[in-house]
Amino acid sequence: MPSPAKRYLITGGTGKVGSRVAEQLVTSAGVPAADVLVATRDPAKTKVPYGTLVAFDWFDETTWPGTLAGGPAIYIISPGTMDPLPTVRKFVGLAREAGSRRFVLQSGSPVPEGGPTTGAIQRYLHELGDQGLIEWASLRPTWFQENMSEQEARRITLRDEGKFYSAAGDGRIPLVSVHDIAAVAVVALTRKEPLNSDPFVLGPELLTYDQATAIMTEVLGKKIEHVKISEQELAELWVKVGLPAEYAKIMGQMDTGIKHGAEERESNAVEVLTGRKPRTFREYVIAEKASWL
Template sequence: MAILLTGGTGKTSMHIARSLQESNIPFLLASRKVEAAAPLGMPATNFDWLDSSTYENPFKHEHLHGERISVVYLVAPEVQDPAPSMNAFIDVAVKKHGVKRFVLLSSTLVTKGGHYTGQVWQHMEDIGVDHTVLLATWFMENFSIHLHQITIKKESKIYSACENGKIPFVSTADIAAVAFHALTDVKPRNTNYRILGPELLTYDEIATRFSTVLGREVVHIKRSEQERVEQFMSTHMPEQFAKFITSIEVSSANGAEDRMNDVVEKVTGRPPKQFDAWVEENKTAWQ
């Protein structure tokens, strides 16, 4: 058995890859830029969801020591509707190469048959392939990349349209730990997991946590929906995607993420990482 990790340069895929490497389970990283970015000693291949000519690359890779890819971790491309290309690849993997199991990274707002990767979820059910869907809440790592990282570091401010909405932020390491079990356990899961962090936090509370760890005041600046769209667009984000990301923040303001569970601990045997501990571990990103 070998495992294909799409989104090969992403945070969850890299966490999974390290766990597979430590467990001596063959794997292959795949993305548009992974061959240049893959860590030394990790096999990688060029793969582009939007270019079907690359779909065969993983199955022709020469460095899996004879192991066939039978399990695939699915990470969607950053496009408005990833389902057509993802479903096309799934069909190639199943019909031409006998892939038996898929694990799909998705979000808590996605429903089977619904928007975004909901159609991928539905497709896997329709064709009867073993699958697990990971419905992950907001990543803690959102604060250490892109716009949040810049504004915390340079302005000591966090901007959002989340108002006072509570969110159970989760570490990508915890998402990856659940994914690892779904990918490697002998018995297929054939279920979905809502992956949440250990505590519900508003953005005001997040700012307070940053203030404590960084030793300077960090404040949360509340933006209207339109102001937030404009802020995203000022970073050259396409308008359609800016509206999509903002709509997720607004949904959180309205309570869409206000829930808790113990899925991470049940699946992995350990509790998810606390937000304070995560900030402490990564504080150089904002200094």
Template sequence: MIPFIKEALWNGVKRFVLLGSASIDQDGPIFGKVHQYLKAHAPEWTVLQPSYFMENFTEGPHRETTKHLGKIYSATGDGKIGFVSADDIAAMAFHALTDVVPHNTEHIITGPERLSYGQIADVLSRVLGQSIQHESLSDDELRNSMIRMGMSEEYAAALAGLDVPIREEGREDQTTDTVTKITGNNPISFEKFIQNHMEVGK
């Protein structure tokens, strides 16, 4: 990504918006180096740092295990997360790209509430009218399950590792008013999001 940014800067691009993660700050892996580079070199920049996506439960592995097994698997224990919809993240990106005044900052982006995976399972059970449970795995069990789904060992270890600070440090246990302040609209709640995607249980 950094060579691409260098080329864009050389060609006169001034404004950049990076989609990062609330779990990874500028000193962290993956997005961290890009985050640092933009702050140091881009004339106008924004780093979007959303919490976990609500869409994780309407597509991908969680949807499959919910649909076929009535289970959600994680290693987060009772740790809570400010799940946010991709639509709210997209609205943030639109403003970061088009507002007259550049943001030149990081935005932690969350939904309106902090929920554990157990509470997520309760919402899904109630809205979809079926029994869904959260099963808490060990770190090794979660990593190995991702490898069985076809992920590389390195990527599976990195993803599974994100659950540890959620469980042990409350890393994602937060909500912000960022979406409301920047877009003028309140972020959607998880229950309303699932009501809008009832096909998740079909």
């Protein structure tokens, strides 16, 4: 029988989505803050408004057992490596021994099951689910609206230069808010019946970056320009702000995918699963206006 957990472990709990998952577990789902474990590599240096900090590092297995008491349901933000499956498989094994039954992965819209990085984790969870060993979901959000305000390099460039660089050309994207991803995550973690599926988690409208920056221009009252550059130029920009070359190359390639229509899809998963409409890009810019002024 499906049995929602009493405790929740949010890996990536201090990040863009994980912090909102912790917030909504406490404020919307009514889970006591003591039972919402917010994983971070350095609890001593971190403060969070919702939940209880717990030391956790994907690359330090000694930190793992301390997060698993009581067999929590687990939100998985993948270790940011090109081959995260061996690490995640080991962790999921330990968690299952501790009694964890429900696992919700944050993957991404461009990554199919069995594909690279989180695609491999999704396949693994799906297989365990099909064997009746776990309850699972893999959320597949598209690009976050909040990248504009919470990826510091992007935010500063927008604020100081009034520019948004991309290799996405005139490709359209259903930019999604991290608040809506978190709302879907909370349903996937807490609902009695597990999702056992991989919903696309998308915003309500398909926008080009020209259209997105036009909305920013209007709301901010200052010119924000979409600068169209090549895949290689974009990869170089990402390397300049500290991304490993291999990862930067993939970021460039994904923009080329957007240019050719890879993100042109629609989904009503947010509304169906949470009962409310996802946030528009305009609503996001109005709410976060101060980030770019």
